[in-house]
Amino acid sequence: MKKQIKTLFGALFLGLCAGSLAPDAALAHGEKALEPFIRMRTIQWYDVEWSKSKLNVNEEVVITGKFHVAEDWPRGVAKPDATYLNVSAPGPVMVRTERYLNGQPSVSSAALKPGGDYDFKMVLKARMPGRFHLHPFFNLHDAGSVVGPGQWLEVDGDASAFTNQVKTLDGSVIDMESYGLANGLAWHFFWIALGSAWLLWWIRRPLFIPRYKMLHSGQEANLITPMDRHVGTAILVGVPLIVLAANFITDRQYRNAIPLQAAMDQIDPLPPIVDAGKVKVKIQRAEYNVPARAMTMTAQLHNGSEHPIRVGEFSTANVRFLNPSVVQPPQGEGAALAVAEGLTLDSSAPIAPGETRTVRITATDSLWQRERLDGLIRDADTRMGGLLFLYGDDGQRYVSSVSAAVIPKFD
Amino acid sequence: MTGKSLDLPAQPYTGEKARLTRAYDYLILVLALFLFIGSFHLHVALTVGDWDFWVDWKDRQWWPLITPLMMITFPAAVQAVLWPNFRLPFGATLCISCLLIGTWITRFFAYHMWNFFPINEVLPATMLPSALVLDAVLMLSNSLTVTSIFGGMAFALLFYPTNWPIFGMFHVPVEYGGAQLTVADLFGFQYIRAGTPEYLRLIERGTLRTYGQYATPLSAFCSALLCTLMYPLWWYLGKLFATTKYVTKI
Numbered sequence: 285m286k287k288q289i290k291t292l293f294g295a296l297f298l299g300l301c302a303g304s305l306a307p308d309a310a311l312a313h314g315e316k317a318l319e320p321f322i323r324m325r326t327i328q329w330y331d332v333e334w335s336k337s338k339l340n341v342n343e344e345v346v347i348t349g350k351f352h353v354a355e356d357w358p359r360g361v362a363k364p365d366a367t368y369l370n371v372s373a374p375g376p377v378m379v380r381t382e383r384y385l386n387g388q389p390s391v392s393s394a395a396l397k398p399g400g401d402y403d404f405k406m407v408l409k410a411r412m413p414g415r416f417h418l419h420p421f422f423n424l425h426d427a428g429s430v431v432g433p434g435q436w437l438e439v440d441g442d443a444s445a446f447t448n449q450v451k452t453l454d455g456s457v458i459d460m461e462s463y464g465l466a467n468g469l470a471w472h473f474f475w476i477a478l479g480s481a482w483l484l485w486w487i488r489r490p491l492f493i494p495r496y497k498m499l500h501s502g503q504e505a506n507l508i509t510p511m512d513r514h515v516g517t518a519i520l521v522g523v524p525l526i527v528l529a530a531n532f533i534t535d536r537q538y539r540n541a542i543p544l545q546a547a548m549d550q551i552d553p554l555p556p557i558v559d560a561g562k563v564k565v566k567i568q569r570a571e572y573n574v575p576a577r578a579m580t581m582t583a584q585l586h587n588g589s590e591h592p593i594r595v596g597e598f599s600t601a602n603v604r605f606l607n608p609s610v611v612q613p614p615q616g617e618g619a620a621l622a623v624a625e626g627l628t629l630d631s632s633a634p635i636a637p638g639e640t641r642t643v644r645i646t647a648t649d650s651l652w653q654r655e656r657l658d659g660l661i662r663d664a665d666t667r668m669g670g671l672l673f674l675y676g677d678d679g680q681r682y683v684s685s686v687s688a689a690v691i692p693k694f695d
Numbered sequence: 696m697t698g699k700s701l702d703l704p705a706q707p708y709t710g711e712k713a714r715l716t717r718a719y720d721y722l723i724l725v726l727a728l729f730l731f732i733g734s735f736h737l738h739v740a741l742t743v744g745d746w747d748f749w750v751d752w753k754d755r756q757w758w759p760l761i762t763p764l765m766m767i768t769f770p771a772a773v774q775a776v777l778w779p780n781f782r783l784p785f786g787a788t789l790c791i792s793c794l795l796i797g798t799w800i801t802r803f804f805a806y807h808m809w810n811f812f813p814i815n816e817v818l819p820a821t822m823l824p825s826a827l828v829l830d831a832v833l834m835l836s837n838s839l840t841v842t843s844i845f846g847g848m849a850f851a852l853l854f855y856p857t858n859w860p861i862f863g864m865f866h867v868p869v870e871y872g873g874a875q876l877t878v879a880d881l882f883g884f885q886y887i888r889a890g891t892p893e894y895l896r897l898i899e900r901g902t903l904r905t906y907g908q909y910a911t912p913l914s915a916f917c918s919a920l921l922c923t924l925m926y927p928l929w930w931y932l933g934k935l936f937a938t939t940k941y942v943t944k945i
Contacts, residue, residue: 379885453870454867479826508784516830523827523831543910546896
């Protein structure tokens with residue numbers, strides 16, 4: 285018995301060692317970690333596209349897309365007064381060379397307006413070879429990261445071939461990969477050499493027990509020699525002199541140096557795209573059927589356009605429930621979070637111009653569970669949200685941001 | 696410097712006793728090395744943190760305030776052991792050297808090799824000149840009060856001018872994205888990381904404002920004042936924890 289226990293523990297130990305020596309790559313960025321009501325009712329991403337999925341070091345990939353800032357912003361989440369459009373990546377395997385919000389170059393944080401529509405573009409330049417999973421995401425001050433749809437990127441080439449040159453305002457061109465490195469190392473080595481010399485000055489002599497004994501037997505005067513005092517005085521005078529001289533020279537060398545910048549960008553929303561006026565949607569009731577993993581929304585739809593419209597898609601937290609008779613499922617990586625036959629209606633006939641109709645829209649799939657959105661019913665805020673896409677027979681798309689309290693159904 | 700002046704002071708032991716006490720010295724030094732690399736590095740990572748990690752956090756207000764204040768701690772505590780008991784005036788230099796060893800190991804292996812950040816973006820600051828002066832003040836004054844006031848102040852005041860020659864060139868302005876940035880800001884924008892946003896970057900904010908557009912001297916003197924208080928506090932903490940009262944026979 286004892287031997288078996290020993291063998292068991294031995295096997296467990298070996299397994300633990302083997303596991304820690306060959307760890308798997310982290311493939312997720314916590315995109316399901318944030319509470320569902322935050323993912324559903326803050327930044328509502330759509331039309332996110334990547335210009336390519338394979339590239340070489342030094343080549344660029346462009347991410348474009350749109351997002352709507354939900355009107356029904358959760359009360360428990362700080363308002364989006366300071367937000368930052370970012371990219372989640374396993375370190376700087378890419379560098380971000382450009383970023384635009386609503387066509388405006390943006391390098392800092394910006395305030396977003398609830399109910400506002402925005403488009404974005406980010407240009408990333410490949411820096412490290414490998415296969416990486418990237419997402420656009422929003423850092424929301426005091427709330428967390430709301431992650432957009434992700435994409436695998438395969439980067440070929442040699443990391444040492446990467447270049448990143450930037451022109452400063454004084455006209456010199458610098459290489460960001462090595463700028464200031466030699467100077468920084470030189471200063472560190474200089475001070476480390478001086479510090480080491482001081483340590484060696486003392487360590488070369490007997491230290492603890494002899495000095496303790498001498499100190500406590502009244503021989504303190506012998507422990508610090510006149511030479512020690514001279515060296516100490518030299519340090520006291522020389523080190524500040526070197527520091528101040530180097531500081532003075534640096535000041536003269538970089539006369540145009542400025543403090544780190546802390547301003548925020550000012551970005552106005554686009555003219556309304558979501559809830560632009562012609563088509564109006566009001567959710568009267570939302571029920572989540574737990575065993576069926578289905579969200580049923582009773583919605584009052586009003587068609588103010590001049591063409592019949594049909595409900596084509598409900599999108600929430602990057603999961604897309606599609607009505608196959610209206611919207612074709614996406615190809616490629618986007619298909620993973622798109623449910624081709626995920627959206628059903630109790631009344632599938634097109635809504636005529638001027639008509640107001642109440643329909644039951646059901647979004648069904650296990651993705652509610654797999655994306656941890658079903659946890660909504662156990663949250664402190666159980667309101668759901670998302671974007672409802674309606675299409676006119678002329679091809680026009682109408683987007684509506686919807687939200688409602690959710691009632692769970694357990695049987 | 697003559698050969699005689701470099702002679703070591705007389706010591707009470709000779710022969711085998713001297714050899715054993717020397718072996719004990721090395722044992723303690725090696726243990727101290729690892730202890731301070733680990734503990735002081737952890738302390739600085741938790742308290743100074745991003746201000747020391749990233750070039751675009753090293754601002755003129757918070758960085759020179761926080762860094763000396765948090766880095767005078769262990770040096771004061773170690774000096775409280777080494778000076779009163781052994782008259783060894785290298786506690787501050789030892790601590791800061793150990794910190795730098797730990798810092799450079801993590802910057803190179805964790806930040807550069809593992810997470811791909813260019814090493815120039817994560818250059819650490821140095822406090823070795825401040826530590827040398829702190830040790831020298833203690834040795835020459837043999838006074839806790841004098842070291843607290845003058846050593847503590849010097850420790851803080853020397854910090855920014857020590858590091859400006861390393862980081863000044865990262866403050867050269869660049870036009871980028873329709874705005875004026877420093878090269879350091881550009882690192883934050885280009886080299887993707889989760890902590891880039893300005894609202895996460897605790898720089899240039901709060902009530903610690905400029906005077907005639909000068910910010911650093913205000914921060915440095917504020918830090919100097921606080922360091923004069925922090926130094927004796929940690930001196931006594933060091934003394935408290937360095938007790939041998941639990942060792943009955945030594």
